[in-house]
Structure formats: structure tokens, C-alpha cells
Amino acid sequence: MNKITEVVPFLAPVQILILSVIVIPSFYVVWLSLHASSFGQSATFVGLQNYIKVLTDPAFLLALGNTVLIVIFAVHLELALGLGMALLFASGLPCRRVLLVAVLAPYAVSEVIAVAMWRFLFDPDVGPVTAMLTWLGLPMLDWSFEPSHALIMIGLLTIWLHLPFTFIILYAARLAIPKDLYEAARIDGAKPFDAFRRVTIPLLGPAIVVALLFRYIFAFRIFSEVWLMTQGGPARSTEVVAVYLYQEAFSFNAFGTAAATAWIMVLASLLLATGYVFLLRKQVAGNAH
Amino acid sequence: MASLRLAGLKKSFGAVDIIKGVNLEIKDGEFVVFVGPSGCGKSTLLRMIAGLEDISGGELYIGDRLCNEVQPRERGIAMVFQSYALYPHMTVYDNMGFGLSLNKTPKPELDARVREAARILKMEHLLERKPSQLSGGQRQRVAIGRAIVRKPGVFLFDEPLSNLDAALRVDMRMELAKLHRDLGATMIYVTHDQIEAMTLADKIVVLDGGLVQQVGSPMELYKNPANKFVAGFIGAPKMNFLPVKVQSVAGDTAMVASDTMSPIPVKGRGFSVGDPAWLGIRPQFLKPGPPTDGEGALRGRIALVERLGTETIIAVDTAENERVVAAIPVDVELAFGDAAEFQFNPQAAHLFH
Structure with missing residues (x-):
């Protein structure tokens, strides 16, 4: 007993921090999601009305669809690129240090600056990339007008911004695989693709799971890229779930539905993460057998 | 089984010559030990025979075939690494059968060969384990088993016992000697431990500074060392x-x-x-x-x-x-x-x- 009273004061700061920053706001958001609430009105209990309203709102469904598209395409493309680059770097690329800095640079750039830069580069009228695409005879990305182009642009931007994260996890994991294993595989008769399929991929499995899991969650709550690039426009067509939440809370002052959206996001993220972790662990274990 | 011939074999890394022209004949079924101090080039020479290092000059024949440019998998060799180099995500069974599964050996034959190697090395009970669940000595056995399964013409050992404790090293040394007697295969073994060299070899090759100092049977080297280096290297305590x-x-x-x-x-x-x-x-x-x-x-x-x-x-x-x-x-x-x-x-x- 004495011990507990001695220990508690030391643990208290962390507990208080977690309680005040995570636990209490979470419960408050749960409470809020069950009430209709706006500025200048007292909250009234509406049960699960907010959840139903959000889930049947075409704008939310569109936002969810866009988010899922970004999660599926951007994250997997990014993983493939990150893996390819990690393997390329590990294979003994010349000027590796300089290239490493170049690859990691986007992670050091603020999202706001990154978006401003991309907006300029891809500007439909004066952007250098647009000019180059036109010069090459390729279709330009009309992201300020065409919703599908805007989504492609957002996808490319989020890949560019987060590729260093995926890359560095996979590169570190690849470097941790001993060279001897590849030599043993070569002597055992493995061609480069056999070594990739039967040695590299199974041994990178855990790192791939970690990178994917983080990126699913990051991508699911994507906000700044979209908000700074298109603000969800034109006509709410490129909204993602986090932007929808922001609009509900701060444009329409509908705190109840915004809170419900937040909880839907949390549950969806958890579901996504659990599902994928389960699947990939099974796959890793399968490979390991 | 196969004989080997090294004719003026050279290896340079940039301007640094590591192997400066090695001439050597290894007979079919012979147990040859490359011995020498750290940095003498013995492991590099072995890796050149394995095909893991390019050959800068000279000729390497395995059997009658010039193998300078031949891929490791086509040289008819198997190698046991110092670090064991077992695939950590595979069971002992899969580790041993990996080479055969790559060349699409039919399942029954693969199974028979893996089990036969496991029987020779007395590790049938370990087949379903992962390398992380094995002791150092058991891992070494698996690495040897992986080599046996492939039925190579030449076995290459790169300091295979140096990660084991002294008592286990003596046991494994005896097992390797027995394995050589039983299989009758050509074996090339790299070590810096002259006791391993003396006890295992039919023929010892003493290397220093990328050059062969002397080739001969253990007793020949002990009794008639060709130079001061060989005399000092063979025998304990040192001459x-x-x-x-x-x-x-x-x-x-x-x-x-x-x-x-x-x-x-x-x-x-x-x-x-x-x-x-x-x-x-x-x-x-x-x-x-x-x-x-x-x-x-x-x-x-x-x-x-x-x-x-x-x-x-x-x-x-x-x-x-x-x-x-x-x-x-x-x-x-x-x-x-x-x-x-x-x-x-x-x-x-x-x-x-």
C-alpha cells in the first residue's frame, strides 16, 4: 500500500496528460456525437441520429469513397515504389549518400510548402510540369477543374510526401538482412527473382506490415494535402473524410455530426488496421512455414 | 565428386592484390584445408572457387570444366558459411530442401534426400524447427545438412566451427572427419586454426599475403616446413x-x-x-x-x-x-x-x- 502511494505521484503527470489530452476528449466526443449541438444552442440528446445522418449523407459517402481510393491506390503504389527504391539502394547504387538525401528531402518539407510548390509546378496555365507535359504531347492534369484529375494530383502529392517514411522503414529492414543469406541462396541455385521472392519478401514481411499499417492510418486521416490543394472542391467532389469532418464542425457548426464522423473515422481506421494486420501476419506466417 | 585445378588464380580489389597467383591441384575426394592468418586471402580464395567473388586472373577448373565465368549454382558446389547463413523464416526441413525446391526436384525425391541428410547428421527430430529454436551446434549441422542434400561435387567450408565453443568444436571436428570418410566427397575447408587443419586435412595449403607458402600433408608441413612462416604457423606452441x-x-x-x-x-x-x-x-x-x-x-x-x-x-x-x-x-x-x-x-x- 505504501508503495502505491509512493509511486502514484511519479506516474501522475503522464496519467493526467493522457487523461486530459486523449481520454476525456474522446469521451466528450462520444457524448457530443449523441447530441445535436451548435453555437448558441444547448445540446439536445438525439441518440444515434447523428451517425445515421452522416452515414446516409451523399457528401460523406463521396468523401469516404475518395478516402478509400487514396488509401488503396496511393498507399500501395507508395509501398511498391518504396520497396523498389529500397532494393535499388541496397543493391549498391553509386552516389548513394546524395541520392538518399534527395529521397528523404520531402519528409523535411512542410506540407503547406509542399502543396504551394506542387500547385505552382502543376499550375494549368504557367506550371513548368504542365508545360513539359504539353510539350511531350501528354494530357495535362487539370486538377483545379476536373475532380478525377484533382484526386490523382492529391494521390501523387501524398505519395511524394510520405514516400521517405515507407522507403526508410523498408530500406532499414533490407539492410538488416545478412549478405550471407543471399550468397547461400545463390549457391543453392536461386536466381535474383527467386532470392527476392523467397528470401527478401518473407524477411521484409514484418517491416512491410508496419509500414502499411502506419500508412493506412495516416492516409485514412489525410487532410492537409486536400484542404490546401482543393479545399474539397470543385463542388465538394474531392472531399475526404477528414475534410468532411472539418466542414461539418467549422463551416456548418454541426458539432454533433462532426463528432459522429470522428468516431466513424476511428472505428474505420481500427477495422482497416486490424483486418490488414491479421491478413499480413497470416501471410508472413505462411511464408515463414 | 570432382577434382579442382587452380592455375595462376588472381584476385584484386581495385589496386590491391589479394590473391597473387595461386597454383593448386586438388584430387577427387581429397580433404584440403586452406590455413593462414587473418587477411591472408584464404576466404577470398574459397569464395572465388564458390563463384561469390569474380576471378581477376588465372583459371579455375572444377572437374574438366573451366569455371571462371560459371554461376555458383552451376559449379556443382555447396558451401557452409561461418555464420551458418540459415534462412531464418524457414524450418530446418525447408532450409535443407531449399536448393532442391529451386531446381524443381520432385517432392518425394526432395523429401527422401532431406530425410537422408537429417539421418546422417542425427537431426531428424529437428526438421520442423526454425533456426532460432536451435543451438549453435545444431545450426551448424543444418548448414552442413543443406550442403549434403544437394549432393555437390565439392563441399566448401568457410571457418565453419569458429562460432562454436571449444568442446563443441572438438565434437564437430570429429563429425566432419567422419562425414568426409562416409561421403568421400572433395572438401575444401578454410580455417585459421591450425589444429583443425592438422586433424582434418589430407592436404594443407598454407597461405600468407595472397601466396601459397607450402602445400603438403599435415606431417610433411610439421616435419619439413618450407620456410620460417610455415614453421611458425604449424605446430603449437609456436616454434x-x-x-x-x-x-x-x-x-x-x-x-x-x-x-x-x-x-x-x-x-x-x-x-x-x-x-x-x-x-x-x-x-x-x-x-x-x-x-x-x-x-x-x-x-x-x-x-x-x-x-x-x-x-x-x-x-x-x-x-x-x-x-x-x-x-x-x-x-x-x-x-x-x-x-x-x-x-x-x-x-x-x-x-x-
Whole structure:
């Protein structure tokens, strides 16, 4: 007993921090999601009305669809690129240090600056990339007008911004695989693709799971890229779930539905993460057998 | 099974020559050990035979086939690495069958060969385990098993026992010797441990500075070392070397002496009167006591005594401040600083340039 009273004061700061920053706001958001609430009105209990309203709102469904598209395409493309680059770097690329800095640079750039830069580069009228695409005879990305182009642009931007994260996890994991294993595989008769399929991929499995899991969650709550690039426009067509939440809370002052959206996001993220972790662990274990 | 021929084999990393021209014949079924100090090029030479390092010059024949440009998988070799190099995500069974599964060997044959190798190495009960669930010795067995399963013409071992503890190393050494007897395959084994070399080899290749210093059977190397390096490397404790001067030469025998040693006749070719030389005496050939007629003598003060029970290793500092080591096959109690005198038969001594 004495011990507990001695220990508690030391643990208290962390507990208080977690309680005040995570636990209490979470419960408050749960409470809020069950009430209709706006500025200048007292909250009234509406049960699960907010959840139903959000889930049947075409704008939310569109936002969810866009988010899922970004999660599926951007994250997997990014993983493939990150893996390819990690393997390329590990294979003994010349000027590796300089290239490493170049690859990691986007992670050091603020999202706001990154978006401003991309907006300029891809500007439909004066952007250098647009000019180059036109010069090459390729279709330009009309992201300020065409919703599908805007989504492609957002996808490319989020890949560019987060590729260093995926890359560095996979590169570190690849470097941790001993060279001897590849030599043993070569002597055992493995061609480069056999070594990739039967040695590299199974041994990178855990790192791939970690990178994917983080990126699913990051991508699911994507906000700044979209908000700074298109603000969800034109006509709410490129909204993602986090932007929808922001609009509900701060444009329409509908705190109840915004809170419900937040909880839907949390549950969806958890579901996504659990599902994928389960699947990939099974796959890793399968490979390991 | 296969024979090997290395003709003027060279390897350079940039401007640095690691292997400077190695000529060697290895007969079918022979157990050859490459031995030498760290950095002598022995592992590089093995890796060149394996195909893991490119050959900068010369020719490598495995059987009758020139293999300089042949991929490792097509050389008919298997290799056991110092680190074992087991695939951590695969079971012992899959590790051993990996090579066969790659070349699409039918399942029943793969199974039979893996189980046969497991039986030879007495590890049938480990087949379903992962490498992380095995001890160092068991991992080494799996690595050897993986090599056996492929039925290679040549087995290559790269310091396979150096990660094991002393007792296990002795056991594994005996098992490897038995394996060689049972399989009758050509084996090339790299080590820096001369005891492994002496006990396992049919033929030892002593390397230093990227060059072959001597090739021969263990006893040939022990009894007739070609140079001071080989003499110092083979045998434990290390051979003693004392600086002497040649006083007279008669046929194959040179009379040598130093300030503290009376003239003695030693076998040695190519010496002239007045040449400086090294007199080599193995510690086991030094016997305590004063010299009788015609024997060499060494005197000094005891600097170190190591009592091992069955033998005593005594280090003595001579008046010329040379350190001489004697190995006496009995247990003797001696005190640090005592005067000591040893005699030796000059016929057992060697003379080097």
C-alpha cells in the first residue's frame, strides 16, 4: 500500500496528460456525437441520429469513397515504389549518400510548402510540369477543374510526401538482412527473382506490415494535402473524410455530426488496421512455414 | 565428386592484390584445408572457387570444366558459411530442401534426400524447427545438412566451427572427419586454426599475403616446413626462432652458433659462411637439463609457467633477451625467475633464411 502511494505521484503527470489530452476528449466526443449541438444552442440528446445522418449523407459517402481510393491506390503504389527504391539502394547504387538525401528531402518539407510548390509546378496555365507535359504531347492534369484529375494530383502529392517514411522503414529492414543469406541462396541455385521472392519478401514481411499499417492510418486521416490543394472542391467532389469532418464542425457548426464522423473515422481506421494486420501476419506466417 | 585445378588464380580489389597467383591441384575426394592468418586471402580464395567473388586472373577448373565465368549454382558446389547463413523464416526441413525446391526436384525425391541428410547428421527430430529454436551446434549441422542434400561435387567450408565453443568444436571436428570418410566427397575447408587443419586435412595449403607458402600433408608441413612462416604457423606452441650465424658449411649441414650458444650442426641448404639465419626449435624438442655430447643448449630465466596437468609450458628469457618456449610432457613445479637450462638434438632443429 505504501508503495502505491509512493509511486502514484511519479506516474501522475503522464496519467493526467493522457487523461486530459486523449481520454476525456474522446469521451466528450462520444457524448457530443449523441447530441445535436451548435453555437448558441444547448445540446439536445438525439441518440444515434447523428451517425445515421452522416452515414446516409451523399457528401460523406463521396468523401469516404475518395478516402478509400487514396488509401488503396496511393498507399500501395507508395509501398511498391518504396520497396523498389529500397532494393535499388541496397543493391549498391553509386552516389548513394546524395541520392538518399534527395529521397528523404520531402519528409523535411512542410506540407503547406509542399502543396504551394506542387500547385505552382502543376499550375494549368504557367506550371513548368504542365508545360513539359504539353510539350511531350501528354494530357495535362487539370486538377483545379476536373475532380478525377484533382484526386490523382492529391494521390501523387501524398505519395511524394510520405514516400521517405515507407522507403526508410523498408530500406532499414533490407539492410538488416545478412549478405550471407543471399550468397547461400545463390549457391543453392536461386536466381535474383527467386532470392527476392523467397528470401527478401518473407524477411521484409514484418517491416512491410508496419509500414502499411502506419500508412493506412495516416492516409485514412489525410487532410492537409486536400484542404490546401482543393479545399474539397470543385463542388465538394474531392472531399475526404477528414475534410468532411472539418466542414461539418467549422463551416456548418454541426458539432454533433462532426463528432459522429470522428468516431466513424476511428472505428474505420481500427477495422482497416486490424483486418490488414491479421491478413499480413497470416501471410508472413505462411511464408515463414 | 570432382577434382579442382587452380592455375595462376588472381584476385584484386581495385589496386590491391589479394590473391597473387595461386597454383593448386586438388584430387577427387581429397580433404584440403586452406590455413593462414587473418587477411591472408584464404576466404577470398574459397569464395572465388564458390563463384561469390569474380576471378581477376588465372583459371579455375572444377572437374574438366573451366569455371571462371560459371554461376555458383552451376559449379556443382555447396558451401557452409561461418555464420551458418540459415534462412531464418524457414524450418530446418525447408532450409535443407531449399536448393532442391529451386531446381524443381520432385517432392518425394526432395523429401527422401532431406530425410537422408537429417539421418546422417542425427537431426531428424529437428526438421520442423526454425533456426532460432536451435543451438549453435545444431545450426551448424543444418548448414552442413543443406550442403549434403544437394549432393555437390565439392563441399566448401568457410571457418565453419569458429562460432562454436571449444568442446563443441572438438565434437564437430570429429563429425566432419567422419562425414568426409562416409561421403568421400572433395572438401575444401578454410580455417585459421591450425589444429583443425592438422586433424582434418589430407592436404594443407598454407597461405600468407595472397601466396601459397607450402602445400603438403599435415606431417610433411610439421616435419619439413618450407620456410620460417610455415614453421611458425604449424605446430603449437609456436616454434622458437633464434638468430644465429653460419660458421661453416659442409654439404647439407651448416654449423651455426650465437653469442650464447655453442656451435651445432643443423641441416640447411643454400647457406654460406657468415650468413645470418634463424634457428627453429619446436618447444616439444627442448628438454630440461644440461647438454650431453653434441647437443645444443639454451639457458635463461623462467618468465612464465603454464601447468596444464599433462604438460608444462615454460617460457624462458635468454641472456640475449630472446623468448624461448619449452613444452615438457610432465607436470613440473618451477618458480618465476629461476635459472633454467634446456638441451635439444640439433637434428630436430630447422634452419631458415
